[in-house]
Amino acid sequence: MENIVMKKEIKKYKFGDWEEKEDILILETPLTIFFNDDEIVTLLCTPMYIEDLSVGFLAAEGFLKTPEDIDAVTGDYDKGIVWINGKTPPISSRKTFLKRFLTSGCGKGTTFYNFADTRILSVPVTNNLIKAETILEGAKKLQMHSSLFKETGGTHGALLIQDRNEICFREDIGRHNAVDKILGKCFRERISLSDKCLITTGRISSEILTKTAKMDIGILVSRSAPTSLAVELAEELGVTLVGFARGERMNVYTYPERIIK
Amino acid sequence: MENIVMKKEIKKYKFGDWEEKEDILILETPLTIFFNDDEIVTLLCTPMYIEDLSVGFLAAEGFLKTPEDIDAVTGDYDKGIVWINGKTPPISSRKTFLKRFLTSGCGKGTTFYNFADTRILSVPVTNNLIKAETILEGAKKLQMHSSLFKETGGTHGALLIQDRNEICFREDIGRHNAVDKILGKCFRERISLSDKCLITTGRISSEILTKTAKMDIGILVSRSAPTSLAVELAEELGVTLVGFARGERMNVYTYPERIIK
Numbered sequence: 242m243e244n245i246v247m248k249k250e251i252k253k254y255k256f257g258d259w260e261e262k263e264d265i266l267i268l269e270t271p272l273t274i275f276f277n278d279d280e281i282v283t284l285l286c287t288p289m290y291i292e293d294l295s296v297g298f299l300a301a302e303g304f305l306k307t308p309e310d311i312d313a314v315t316g317d318y319d320k321g322i323v324w325i326n327g328k329t330p331p332i333s334s335r336k337t338f339l340k341r342f343l344t345s346g347c348g349k350g351t352t353f354y355n356f357a358d359t360r361i362l363s364v365p366v367t368n369n370l371i372k373a374e375t376i377l378e379g380a381k382k383l384q385m386h387s388s389l390f391k392e393t394g395g396t397h398g399a400l401l402i403q404d405r406n407e408i409c410f411r412e413d414i415g416r417h418n419a420v421d422k423i424l425g426k427c428f429r430e431r432i433s434l435s436d437k438c439l440i441t442t443g444r445i446s447s448e449i450l451t452k453t454a455k456m457d458i459g460i461l462v463s464r465s466a467p468t469s470l471a472v473e474l475a476e477e478l479g480v481t482l483v484g485f486a487r488g489e490r491m492n493v494y495t496y497p498e499r500i501i502k
Numbered sequence: 503m504e505n506i507v508m509k510k511e512i513k514k515y516k517f518g519d520w521e522e523k524e525d526i527l528i529l530e531t532p533l534t535i536f537f538n539d540d541e542i543v544t545l546l547c548t549p550m551y552i553e554d555l556s557v558g559f560l561a562a563e564g565f566l567k568t569p570e571d572i573d574a575v576t577g578d579y580d581k582g583i584v585w586i587n588g589k590t591p592p593i594s595s596r597k598t599f600l601k602r603f604l605t606s607g608c609g610k611g612t613t614f615y616n617f618a619d620t621r622i623l624s625v626p627v628t629n630n631l632i633k634a635e636t637i638l639e640g641a642k643k644l645q646m647h648s649s650l651f652k653e654t655g656g657t658h659g660a661l662l663i664q665d666r667n668e669i670c671f672r673e674d675i676g677r678h679n680a681v682d683k684i685l686g687k688c689f690r691e692r693i694s695l696s697d698k699c700l701i702t703t704g705r706i707s708s709e710i711l712t713k714t715a716k717m718d719i720g721i722l723v724s725r726s727a728p729t730s731l732a733v734e735l736a737e738e739l740g741v742t743l744v745g746f747a748r749g750e751r752m753n754v755y756t757y758p759e760r761i762i763k
Contacts, residue, residue: 247730252758254634256750264753269708269729285708285731373515394746395705395727414707414729444656446675447530447546466656468530468675469508470546485655489517492525497513 267395269414275324287413290422292316295323297425301452304330367435367459379440380486386410397443416443424456434458445471454478462486528656530675536585548674551683553577556584558686562713565591628696628720640701641747647671658704677704685717706732715739723747
């Protein structure tokens with residue numbers, strides 16, 4: 242834990258008075274991902290599980306198709322660098338990635354990468370069934386596990402479950418990163434995602450929805466809200482999308498038939 | 503309001519029972535920003551104030567230096583496009599922007615754009631003083647104004663104040679976008695930011711800190727947590743950084759001398 246939080250002397254204002262206090266901050270550091278000596282991206286993240294984060298990012302972006310595409314993963318926590326060596330991705334994956342961050346220096350492309358992206362996905366993603374109470378129990382476990390959040394207030398958490406079994410829990414300053422860390426671990430360890438349920442503290446935007454659907458997550462749950470576009474994409478891609486899973490309640494936006502009593 | 507939220511029939515699970523319910527979702531749509539016919543970026547946002555958002559984004563990224571650099575701003579809400587015409591930005595701005603989303607197709611660069619970026623900033627940003635109670639009052643107003651959040655649970659809000667006067671309030675699915683909408687409005691209307699205080703619901707990461715410091719915000723307040731890197735940069739750039747401003751409390755991470763009783 243010492244490596245991912247930082248102590249800081251601060252001044253606290255409280256009912257009209259000042260006091261000196263020690264506060265605990267969540268670490269944010271840059272992580273640069275190289276793929277076969279090409280610099281792909283620099284993310285800002287909480288420096289834990291940076292190898293899984295990097296693999297998850299590249300897999301969700303289409304650079305890696307199967308675990309066999311990877312020859313080696315080498316992380317340097319001090320320098321904030323991960324090198325991934327493997328099979329060179331097809332040019333189309335790079336193009337799709339580029340479109341998201343298109344600039345005049347890098348050619349032209351269509352504007353809406355998400356829909357272009359999602360056309361290649363198979364529907365439906367899953368035939369998995371899950372009990373409503375299992376989802377709510379998972380959401381409670383996610384909250385219980387979020388120790389960095391309790392300490393710093395600055396993280397998002399994500400928990401992968403299979404029925405009532407917890408498969409993996411991760412935290413990060415970024416809601417995308419917490420999810421990518423789980424996706425990367427499962428990709429590297431060949432853990433199938435189509436029979437799992439992913440629960441996150443973060444809001445569900447179109448990007449999270451697309452990313453997890455691509456990786457075969459068919460039941461996506463959030464303690465927070467989804468956006469309109471996330472719900473539309475969930476409909477289109479065959480994903481069961483659940484929001485506001487808190488206490489004894491949840492909202493099911495798409496494919497409720499997969500959630501049983 | 504009808505244009506930025508969407509109604510959706512959902513199933514709600516509540517203490518073991520299902521009910522049909524109408525839910526309200528916040529709109530998320532893609533926005534593509536063109537600058538002099540060059541496609542710069544596609545953001546996902548809540549489609550309000552897209553012209554301000556685009557100008558704020560380009561100004562904070564260094565594409566626009568002064569309002570005089572802009573000849574025309576044209577927004578098309580249906581297509582999700584904003585065209586900005588103006589003085590061609592210096593190549594260095596484009597390079598800095600590129601570094602953040604570096605790919606093998608677009609040349610090489612240093613890994614940590616933030617520090618490279620911040621070196622050009624002047625320190626200190628402000629000599630502005632503000633009363634502690636004014637900040638807490640502002641944080642309460644921010645919460646009161648967040649009507650889209652109350653309706654949908656899916657937005658972040660940002661409020662700009664000058665002493666006890668409210669200058670501008672904006673909401674968006676993205677915490678960056680809500681801030682960019684305010685920055686863009688002020689940039690276009692030549693409203694100085696160095697004597698203002700910006701309050702946001704979102705967590706303060708290094709990116710938000712750098713972006714607002716570049717635009718001369720010297721007092722940055724959040725209802726949530728800052729990250730370690732945001733605090734380090736605030737220290738370096740002369741920004742007063744306040745977190746967890748809720749009710750009668752707040753944590754002051756840097757330069758507390760600007761906050762008076």
